[in-house]
Amino acid sequence: MSRRLAVLITGGLILSGVTLVPMMVASYSSGPLDGLTGAPGESTCTACHGTAAGDGSLSILGVPTTYIPGQGYTITVRLEDEGQQRWGFELTAIDPEGAGAGTFIITAPTLTQLSDHPAPSRDYVKHTSNGTFNGAPHGPVNWNFTWQAPLANIGQVRFYAAGNAANGNLTSTGDFIYTASRTANAPAVCCDLPGDVNNNGSVNIIDITYLIAYLYKSGPALPCPDEANANGIYPVNIIDVAYLLSTLYKNGPDPVCP
Ligand code: HEC
Ligand SMILES: [Ca+2]
Ligand SMILES: [Ca+2]
Ligand SMILES: [Ca+2]
16 A cells, blocks of 8 residues: 555545544434423423524314314424425324324425324424425425324324524524424214215215215315214224125125224
């Protein structure tokens, strides 16, 4: 090995050793700690980031007015702030007792990550390093992921999020923190005639076509999900269609309430 090459290699090692230090310090922006959404019992990012009021906004989009047990919903967290250029967030969903509600599914793993815990602990979706959209001026930036509603009616579910509209100076100064919350109501308790998908008082072929239209053709909403859930086990899906077909045409068992 030439002396010159040896010097180059040694120099390279020292340089990479030096860059390790800023990489470790920078670990905050690769995902905040849990418990910072502003939900009951939590603080927000203001524990470290600026407390000055900004003129931007944070929204949680896609939360259903009323959830159907077991159904997946695309949730979007949107953050914007004129003049800022780096972004972060954290979101959780809780039941009336404050326990984690439903299941989060990461659909864009370069931008979002999940901090998953056994029930009843809360789960947290948050940005990754790439997901800070460093250098994207003003926003809005969007983070998308799926929330699958709990497999039973657990009462009202509340979503809480905190967002950091940052200035991208690699420190916690000069940033603006926002919070937002949304509510998904509990499904109606309404199961007096299981299998009556369209809720018109009788169970027949029309209920099957209604359910197929709902599942596969963006048909009208289910007036009573419990009655559409023919086999009594959430989610409402093709198995309930098969169950109803069997009830009506093959002497299969009657539909049941959950
Ligand atoms: C315990 C202190 C602490 C808390 C709480 C905290 N952060 Fe940070 N954050 C830091 C530090 C320190 C930095 C700078 C180093 C870095 O980039 O990791 C930082 C940097 C960031 C950056 C890049 C900022 C810039 O200007 O470049 C974003 C975005 C960010 N955090 C998002 C969040 C979000 C969102 C929350 C709340 C959900 C949060 N942080 C809560 C300490 C914290
Ligand atoms: Ca900053
Ligand atoms: Ca009917
Ligand atoms: Ca079912």
